[in-house]
Amino acid sequence: MTQDTSLRFREFKMPDVGEGLTEAEILKWYVQPGDTVTDGQVVCEVETAKAAVELPIPYDGVVHELRFEEGTTVDVGTSIITIDVAPGSGDAPAEAVVETPVAPAAEEAEPKGRQPVLVGYGVAETSTKRRPRKPAAGQAVPAQPAAEAASTYYPQAAAAAAVQGELNGHGGTATATRPLAKPPVRKLAKDLGIDLATVTPTGPDGIITREDVHAAAAPAAAPAPAPVQAQPEPAQPVAVAPVEAGARETRIPIKGVRKAIAQAMVGSAFTAPHVTEFITLDVTRTMKLVEELKADKDMAGLRVNPLLLIAKALLVAIKRNPQVNAAWDEANQEIVLKEYVNLGIAAATPRGLIVPNIKDAHAKTLPELAAALGELVSTAREGKTTPGAMQGGTVTITNVGVFGVDTGTPILNPGESAILAVGAIKLQPWVHKGKVKPRQVTTLALSFDHRLVDGELGSRVLADVAAILENPKRLITWA
Structure with a gap:
């Protein structure tokens, strides 16, 4: 059976x-x-x-x-x-497929409709022949002309050739058709800068193989250079090294995370009217608190750094100014106030910039927030961040200071109304208690959507974050 x-x-x-x-x-x-x-x-x-x-x-x-x-x-x-x-x-059959059962009446000719073809060639809306059955053991395989085979297994390419032939006045026979090659071979040719139309196919039914592409990419034997005639000046001929094709440019396909980032940033920049405000502040007391927390037994094993206290300061500022934690609903013409804070942290990874967020960050204690930050960063660096971890953010922090940058004008994450950029923390001269002293100083930048966050609200949020970082005791009094 x-x-x-x-x-x-x-x-x-x-x-x-x-x-x-x-x-x-x-x-x-x-x-x-x-x-x-x-x-x-x-x-x-x-x-x-x-x-x-x-x-x-x-x-x-x-x-x-x-x-x-x-x-x-x-x-x-x-x-x-x-x-x-x-x-x-x-x-095993020659090709593992799941064929659609055909009714007995349709045994000889199948009805018109979509049929699966080789990936990369689309589908043909036409009547097609039934795939030949696998011959029994010892039975000869009937010969099939290359042109007929190509039209059977690549109907879209054959149809395109017929159309082109009509346009060229050849009665349905095209003088040139799209080269036949599987997607991986096409990608290889693209990466090597090879035009498939110039490649001689050696595969069955005129299909271009990987070996064909590599052969086309192999540089032809260069003729021996003609001797350079000696000139009066300079006395010795100057040899010019040949420049390999493509050596001065590298092309990187725009896809995956990078493609999504580009689309999101363009959409955000040209949809939400951005306003950015800046403030420079003394964070010496915050830096001292960071060192004390590192030695605290309740924070043992947790990631304790300035970003932790900056995140906590922003959460307290949002609690004092909840209108900044909102979104603009264009479809319903509504401002949506969020009663929760999903705090996004911009993370640079080998695959590009991603912004996972800490769910319900507003409800977490400082140790819980530290644990969540540590897990978020390590997961992002390993490239294991899930799509769900990047959905539903309400406000974001981007730490450009880790690159030694003083400040910037961050672009909002789509669907959010505010993003805080943190600059590098540096030892600088600062007037403290009437005297110029070396202090730890940084610059914060807050970008916000001016459709729902006006200058007063944005200024209050930024000022609150700065006030907490200048005097971190306010984490207790304001919380």
Whole structure:
């Protein structure tokens, strides 16, 4: 009895691991064809526009095929791996697919409609032939002309060729068609700066392979340079080193987190009218408190630094001025006041700037806030921040001081009304109690959405944060 491949081979599709995401890049495969997997086992890591996420497989079985290479960006809903859930039950088909059953009446000709084709070539809205059945053992495989094979397995490319042929007056036969190559090969050609139209294909049915691209990229043997004629001045000829193609430029695809950052920042900058205010202050007392807290047994094992007290100062300032913790609802023409504070902390990672947030930061004690900050930073550095950790923020802190920068004009996170930038803390001359003394000084910058935060409210918030950091006893009296 023939094994039903639709039951034996299961396709795992790229899920939407965020909210409304359309694509994700495969960063790393943890399995290879032939490996045994179990339900819930992580098989790959993907990067979305929000974060890097590990994907578990929902099947038990053996990996039959990895459909995409590492570094490939795949649309949500596209199959990325095939699992043989009944290994050893028979020979595997030439191509693991889940075919739609065809009614007996439609055995010879299938109805018009969408049919799956090689990824990268779209789908054809046309009547197509049924895929040839796998020949029995010892049965000869009927020859198929290359042109017919290409039109069968690449109908979109063939259709495009026919249209182009009509435009060129060749009666439906195009003089040139789109080169046939799989997405990983196209990416390789793009990275090497190779035009696929100039590559000679050696694969079956005229498909360009990775070897073809590498062969096209290999520099041709350069002819021996002509001898340089000696000139009166200078006495010795000057040798000019050849410049390799592309050596002066590096192109980085805009995708994943970087693409999301760019879209969000452009949307924020040109939607919310930004206003930024600055204040320079003496934080010597805060720095002393940081050192005392590091030695406190109640803070043992926790990350204690100036950012912790700055975060606490901002939370107290928001409690005193709750209108700054709000959002502008354009669709409903409403200002939404938040009764909670999800405090975002901008974190620089190898994949770009991300802003995870501490949920309900307003309700946390100082030790709890320190623990949450430590976990947030370590998770971000490891690249394990989840999409959920970056959703629902209400106000943000960005610490540009760690780079030695004095201040800046930060751009609001979309959906938030305020962001506080913290500059470098430096020892500077400062007038203290009527005398010029060396003091620890920093500059704060607060950007806010002027549609719902006017100058008075923004100034009060910034002044409150500064007052607390100048005299941290106010953390007790104002809280």
